[in-house]
Amino acid sequence: MFTLFQQAFAQGRTVTGTVTDRANGQALPGVAVIVQGTTVGTSTNVDGAYTINVPAGSNTLEFRYIGYQTVTRSIGNATTINVALETDAQQLQEVVVTALGREEEERTLGYATQQVNSEQLTQGRERSVANALQGKVAGVNIQSQGGGPGASTRVVIRGAKSVLQSNQALFVIDGIPVDNSSSGTGDNLNNGIDVGNRANDINPDDIESINILKGPAAAALYGSRAANGAIMITTKSGRGATKKAEMSYVSSYTIEDVLRYPEFQNRYGEGFFGAPDLLENTSWGPVFTGEVLPWGQIINGQQRYKPYVALKDNIKEFFDYGSTWINTISLSGAAENATYYASYSNTSQSGIVPTTDYSRNSLAVKGSTKLLNKFNSSVSLTYTKSGGDFAMTGQGNSVFNQLIQTPRDIPVRELEDLSNPFNDEAGYYSPYTINPYWSLANQTFENDVDRLFGNITIGYEVIEKLNVTFRLGTDFYNDRRKQWMAIRDVEGQNEANNDDGMYSETQLYYREINSDIMATYGFDISEDLNLELLIGHNINQRTNDNLFAQADALANNQFKSLSNIVGTPLATSFRDIRRLVGVYGSAKLGFRDYLWLELTGRNDWSSTLPLDDNRFFYPSVNIAFDAANAFGLADNSPINFAKIRANYAKVGNDAPNFFTRSVFVSGNISDGFAGTDLNFPFAGIPGFEVSNVIGNNFLQPEETSSWEIGADVRMLKERLRFDVAYYDSKSDNQIISVPISFATGFGSANLNAATIRNKGVELLVGGIPIETNDFTWDISVNFTKNDNEVEDVFGENEISLGGLASAALVISRGRPYGTFKAEDYLRDPQGRIVVNAATGRPRTAPEQTYQGTIQPDWTGGLVNTLTYKGARFSFVFDTRQGGKMYSRTRGTQRFAGTAPETLFNDRQPYIIPNSVVEVGSTGEYVENTTPLTNDNLYEYWGNLPEGTNIVDASFTKLREVSLSYKLPASIVEKTFFGNIEVGVSGRNLILWTPDENTYIDPEMNSFGNGNLQGYDFSSTPSTRSWGANIRVTF
Amino acid sequence: MLAGVIATLAGLTACDDFLDVNDDPNNPPTSTPALTLPAAQGQLAYTLGNQFQFLGNFFAQHWTQAGAANQYCDLELYQITSSSYDARVWGELYAGALNDFRFVSQQALTDEQNNYAAIGQIMEVYTIQVITDAWGDVPYSSALNGLNNLNPEYESQEDIYNDMVVRLDSAIALIDPSGATPGDDDLVYGGNMTEWLRFANTLKLKIFLRQAYVRPDVAQAGIQAMYSAGAEFLQIGETGDIAFADQTQNRNPFYQTQVVFRGGVDVVASNTILDYLQETEDPRIDKFFSPAQAGSNQGSFVGVDQGVECTPDRTGNQSNTVSKPGPAVASPTTAVPYITAAESYFLQAEAVARGWTGGVGDASELYAQGIRASLDYVGEDVAAATALLQRVPYPTGGSVEAQVEQIITQKWVSFSGTQGFEAWTEYRRTGYPSFIEPSAASTLGTGLIPKRLLYPNTEAVRNTNYPGLVEIDVPVWWDVKD
Incomplete structure (x- = not known):
């Protein structure tokens, strides 16, 4: 038996x-x-x-x-x-996506990550993925750069580290790095255009979740580009679908208008020296009287009349309501051994500036199958077509630059009809500005991007728990841009604005290919110990191939083409390529479900380093310890979970392209004005000059080393949660073009020269103060303080990130990354302002001074979510305290006499308080007795040292509010819908700034999302938006 | 997939080839004297014809700021800062022109192209003279060494002047008109080495005469030796200049910047020169300037008192109500001269007037030739010189100083609008024209006109041998005459 x-x-x-x-x-x-x-x-x-x-x-x-x-x-x-x-509440089995697209349990990680789910991401109906993260993640500084449609956003994790190369986080979609560059228009001062960053091509509705890898340790396996952290995006896949097919449709419509208008004075109107002047673009005229007076030019013996009164809203009236309509329809499902997801999305945005718009159409498909013979595979492909019509920013002809100077009594809206002889190029009232409506109609910029990214993944289970995965991904796009500036050819007072016109076309082509082969193996060494191993091999190649052609004098205003030209077109091309090969590995040891230790290493070979010395290796180690589990706290204390984590990582980075060799370059010399260069060939003769940059075939890789400790403690059955991290990272040996004395015959040399340190604290406190069957209140606060210091830039050298000669943003030893160095008042030893004895106007100090940094003291966010039955209400505050910005709006408003501060002493003669004059050149100072008068008040306000335009950039925003309601099943069941959810949402609804900033939203930056930040250079104002949305599933 | 894996593995093994892609495909790794010479010549002309054109013509009072704008008031206030002429002038002169001329001369010697080497060296001397005349003591022998000397030492102007002559002599010795010569790539003379020889001699004469007050003995000996050796100088039609072309980014830089980009709103005629031209009924007036286009003075030549529009007394009048720079100086194709034939004659006249030529030459005739050459250069009928000379006669028999004053004053006229920097420099050396008074907007002490440029800010920051601030009213070494 x-x-x-x-x-x-x-x-x-x-x-x-x-x-x-x-x-x-x-x-x-x-x-x-x-x-x-x-x-x-x-x-x-x-x-x-x-x-x-x-x-x-x-x-x-x-x-x-x-x-x-x-x-x-x-x-x-x-x-x-x-x-x-049963779901495991105690073990907090959050699975997150880590480097290389691995899925790991969050609790086993020895470094900080933060996950944001689809709902949090899309509740505000924001078209930009990066913007949608604002205020929600600790340690991440996300700054939207402009108010134009499709504008760019900068994402920096744990502070800026690199002088020359990108400081932005790496965007990774389904394990494949994708491009997030933002190629500006080259001449940001004169006609800058924010064409957006390429992460804008990602449709937020396609995203299942985003996990943010904050430190170098988290991203070490990614290698070179990981020092800045990574935004790991997982797209929807149909995984977890319960039906063979589910269709969902999301539609939202939001309206936007200007969030922050500058404040204006409303006492004085058009004129100069206190007297009326009908040509003027400034408000230095007499006090408003209400009299009906002529304005503008006399044309055909006629002139327009209007009351001489302040038009409080004349600038506001120029702007339209913008709108964004997003429609996404998706199909997903799962069948035996297969899942799929497909979506089509359309985003149409019209800007607050008339004629501006942006659109995005994306088509995504993704599928996975389990094949026979232990193979599995997945494919993902997204095609995006995006582009728009944009308005210029900056000095010169930009719309906002014209508007901000407009006298307080000029009815802007009456300038709109360009067929009116008072409004055309010749008839416009002022020779010092141009009609902003003319600029919009005749100075255009459009672009059109076709982009495809995706990957193929094939996995094979060799034996149980030994898996080999091959993933091949690509990302490529073509961005075609067309800029047009019509001929102006008039006689009379506006003749000085005559222009030959210009038309240019730019084609930017980018392609990235990334391949990874990985093998993973996991096994239990004993009952208490288990080990997970990974080895892999990576190839990455990135290429650019660009063309630019310009007709700088047009034959006529009839057609937009390069053949519309007088003379010869200017054409240039640019190509680059970089390749990187890497091998990497990791070993992760787990002990009794409460202690994890991971070691990683990666070795890269890069094409951008000297060919005979292009290899570099870097390791990391991280440890996670769950004290709650280890000591059984969960059973005898309110603490459910208490993870302590620590890590150390080194991450290498290679050089920018072509830094290893000196070259000759086609002759070009410029004085900084637009289109005034001497550019070879010169009358048909080619010329090549010795490049002013010395190449270096002895470059070493850059190195960022960092350590971090942190804790994640949760108690009271998950009702209360703390997550704190302290980090210290040092980026050393940075490869920069060190500026050198021109007398060496060169302007810079490529050297390993700079060191920058970032230290900081991140704190996340979350809780659920109320939780009943029907009602839940979830609150989370995040706080970030990052201290940034430049420890070395090749001795006393100073590197300018750009900006203005009179107010530059520099990198200088002992100061934070991005410090303003600007013109200042000349002051006596007591700090009093020294004025010119003859004019009573302040003198400018001979040396520029350091006037604060763009780096904030701290940033924070507050996220509240309240749910009651099917209703969900969420609001997000976002704050940045400290830090400075340069506001050209302030400078322009002072010069034009539209700023409220120009009303000081009601424009009557006055002596600058507490000012002195120098006695000869003796260095002795006596009290100033020369007043400013109406004759030079304009000069006073218009010529203050540029440093006085640097203002406190602190702000707090009500970043996002959303309310949604899911219809009860009892109602939905009667329809053919699976789910119906309706909602309203708003973004950036309220802005608070310090009193001294009456000018602009401090988030604005006119120079795109690169390293040059903190400049309002007559950019399009930022916007607030609100709207409604509906989601249904079938 | 298999193909992908194989390709990947192949990539790993053939690493070196796969990674050998870091040669810049956009720019050549090497060049030749023929390819670099025009770039160097063009860059120098751009600087002289642009930033130094504004600076010199304002300081020498050919031009002044118009009323309805204030772009160039710094030049009227004499508020030149250490960043005013930094990277885009100092930087372009050293790292652009000078270093490129050095490449031409050195590469040409290696390639045994002696005429290129000669041109390169002559232009190096020309460029360093511009640099030292602007800033005084500057890096010279230790300059242009790249990473081998990141902190070039400053050298006295006297030593630099001494070496310029040595270097010119060595360049002259290399000239071989029968050897291989450049062609169109020599933007100045198209490879005509006879003219280059005359250019070199004229430059050498200019270098000696600059020292006429500080080291008259050295100047005299040097000039004497040139005349003894029968040196030839530039003649009418042999002006060494760079012609600009009416094509995209090939146009005269003053035209591009002021006339096109700024819409001509800033620069107008200074009454200092306009009064003199009107007093002497100079036929060149309508070449140097154009009549007012609008307002009550429409059609006539009317200027603005130097600097007044940058003072509280300004009128605020628009630029088109007064005279602006005219067709000979503000056209798309206006050439930028290095040395004009007129200048050559005026230099010779001064040498003769000082009695340093061993009796060779007639100062009065050379002076007249200078005026004729200037008329010729601006496109005026040379015959008109005869009448003009009646009104600006040469003070034959007058004191040396009186003769020099007349020569320099007419040379100053000939520099109007095209050689601003040299006009200011010769004013610093000689104090002529004597009727120049400082700008009404001057912030310097009484009677002062800038005597140098401030060392650039980049030097203070990047060069440990930076000598410290030297104020704008401190004369350079050769500037000793009150």
Whole structure:
């Protein structure tokens, strides 16, 4: 009998069953079903079903699924075992996507990450993924750069590190790095255009979740580009779908208008020296009287009349309401051994500046299958077509530059009809500005981007737990740009604005290819110890191939083409390529489910380093310890979870392209004005000059080393949560073009020269103060303080990031990254302002001074979410305290006499308070007795040292408010919809700034999302938006 | 997929080839004297014809700021700062022109192209003279060494002047009109080495005469030796200049910057020169300037008192109500001269007037030739010189100083609008024209006109041998005459 019994078992038997989620009864696909004590196992299919052959001698099945409690069942005589798994509240099984697209349990990570889910991301109906993260993540500085449609955003994690190269986080979609560059228009001072950053091509509705890898340790396996952290985007895949097909449709419509108008004075109107002047673009005229007076030019013996009164809203009236309409329709589902997702999305935005718009159409498909023979594969492909019509910013002809100077009594809206002889090029009232409506109609910029990114992944399970994955991805786009400036050819007072016109076309082509082959193997060394190993190989190649052609004098205003030209077109091309090969590995040791230790290493070979010395290696180590589990706190204290993490990482980085060799360059010399260069060929003769940059074939890789400690503590059954991190990172050996004395015959040399340190604290406190059956209030606060210091820039050298000669943003030893160096008042030893004895106007100090940094003291966010039955209400505050910005709006408003501060002393003669004059050149100072008068008040306000235009950039914003309501099932059931959710949302609704900033939203930056930040240079104002949305599923 | 894996593995093994892609495909790794000479010549002309054109013509009072704008008031206030002529002038002169001429001369010697080497060296001397005349003591022998000397030492102007002559002599010795010569790539003379020889001699004469007050003995000996050796100088039609072309970014830089980019709103005629031209009924007036286009003075030549529009007394009148720079100086194709034939004659006249030529030459005739050459250069009928000379006669028999004053004053006229920097420099050396008074907007002490430029800010920051601030009213070494 005994023998027989054994025999029966020895034959083995088949067990089948279904695994479901206890909470909702839905099937759970992918659950590991293992015969305990053996290597036999399988996993459930999309319907949650499994079939397993249980070998002889075994009698227990184990059901494991990440995020659920593991269940064991003895088999006995059963042939069907159905299991309902319970979510594992205690173990906090958050699975996040880490470097290389790996999925890991958050609790085992020895570094900081923060996950943002789809709901949090899309609740505000923001078209830009980066903007949608604002205020929600600790340690990440996300700054939207402008108010124009499709404008760019800068994302910097844990402070700027690099002088020359990008400081922005790496964007990774489904494991493949994608481009997030922002190629500006080259001449930001005169006609800058924010064409957006390429992450704008990502449709937020396609995103399932974003995990932010904050430090070098988190991203070390990515190598060179990881020092800045990474934004890991996981797109929707159909995974977890419970039906073969589900269709969903999201539509939202938001309206936007200007968030912050500058404040204006409303006492004095058009004129100069206190007297009326109908040509003027300034408000230095007489006090308003209300009299009906002529304005503008006399044309054909006629002149317009209007009351001489302040028009409080004349600037406001110029702007339209903008709107953004986003429609996304998606299809997803799962069948046996396969999942799929497909979506089409259209975003149409019209800007607050008339004629401006932006649109994005994206088509995404993604699918995965499990093949026979232990192969599995997935494919993902996204095609995006985006582009828009943009308005110029900057000095010169930009719209905002004209508006901000407009006298307080000029009815801007009456300038709109360009066929009116008072409004055309010749008839416009002032020769010192141009009609902003003319500028919009005749100075245009448009672009059109076609982009494709995606990847193919093939996996093979060699033996159980040994998996090999090959992932090949690409990202390429073509950005075609067309800029047009019509000929102006008039006689009379406006003749000085005559212009030959200009037309240019730019084609930017970019392609990135990335390949990874990875093998992973996990096994239990003993009951207490398990090990996960990974080795991999990576190839990355990035190329640019650009063309630019320009007609700088047009034949006529009839057509936009390069053949519309007088003379010869200017054409240039630019190409680059860089390649990187890397091998990497990691070993992660887990001990008893509460201690994890991971070691990683990566070795790269880069094409941008000297060919015979292009290899560099860098390691990292991280450790995570769950004290709650280790000491059993969960059972006898309110603490559910108490993870302490620590890590150390070194990350290498290669050089910019072509830094290793000196070259000759085609002759070009410029005085800084637009279009005034001497550019070779010169009358048909080519000329090549010795490049002013000395190449260096002895460059070493850059190195960022960092350490971090942190803790993640959760208590009261997850009702209260703290996450704190302290980090210290040093970026050393930075490869920069060190400015050198021109007398060397060169202007700069490529050297390993700079060191920058970032130290900081990130704190996240979250809690659920109220949780009842129907009502939940979830609150989370994040705080970030980053201290940034430039420790070395090649001795006393100073590197300018750009800006203005009179107010530059520099990198200078002992100061934070990006410090303003600007003109200042000349002051006596007591700090009093020294004025010119003859004019009473302040003198400018001979040396520029350091006047603050763009780096904030701290930033923070507050996220509140309240849910009541099917209703959800969420609002987000975002704040940045400290830091400075340069405001040209302030400078222009002073010069034009529209700033409220120009009303000081009601423009009556006055002596600058507490000012002195120098006695000869003696260095002695006596009290100033020369007043400013109406004759030079304009000069006073118009010529203050540029440093006085640097203002406090602190702000607090009500970043996002959203309210949504999911219709109850009882109603939905009567329709053919699966789900109906309606909502309203608003973004950037309120802005608070310090009193001294009456000018502009401090988030604005006119120079795009590169390293040159903190300049309002007559950029399009930022916007606030509000709207409604609906989501339905079928 | 398999192909992908194989390609990937192949990539790993063939690493060196795969990664050998860091040669810049956009720019050549090497050049030749023929390819670099025009770039160097063009860059020097751009600086002289642009920033130094504004500076010199304002300081020498050919031009002044118009009323309805204030772009160039710094030049009227004499508020030149250490950043005014930094990277875009100091930087372009050293790292652009000078270093490129050095490449031409050195590469040409290697390639045994002696005529290129000669041109390169002559232009190096010309460029360093511009630099030292502007800033005084500057890096010279230790300059242009790249990474080998990141902190070039400053050298006295006297030493630099001494070496310029040595270097010119060595360049002259290299000239071989029968050897291989440049062609169109020599933007100045198209490879005509006879003219280059005359250019070199004229430059040498200019270098000696600059020292006429500080080291008259050295100047005299040097000039004497040139005349003894029968040196020839530039003649009518042999002006060494760079012609600009009416094509995109090939146009005269003053035209591009002021007339096109700024819409001509800033620069107008200074009454200092306009009064003199009107007094002497100079036929060149309508070449140097154009009549007012609008307002009550429309059609006539009317200027603005130097600097007054940058003072509280300004009128605020628009630029088109007065005279602006005219067709000979503000056209798309206006050439930028290095040395004009007129200048050559005026230099010779001064040498003769000082009695340093061993009796060779007639100062009065050379002076007349200078005026004729200037008329010729601006496109005026040379015959008109005869009448003009009646009104600006040469003070034959007058004191040396009186003769020099007349020569320099007419040379100053000939520099109007095209050689501003040299006009200011010769004013600093000689104090002529004597009727120049400082700008009404001057912030310097009484009677002062800038005597140098401030060392650039980049030097203070980047060069440990930076000598410290030297004020704008401190004369350079050769500037000793009150």
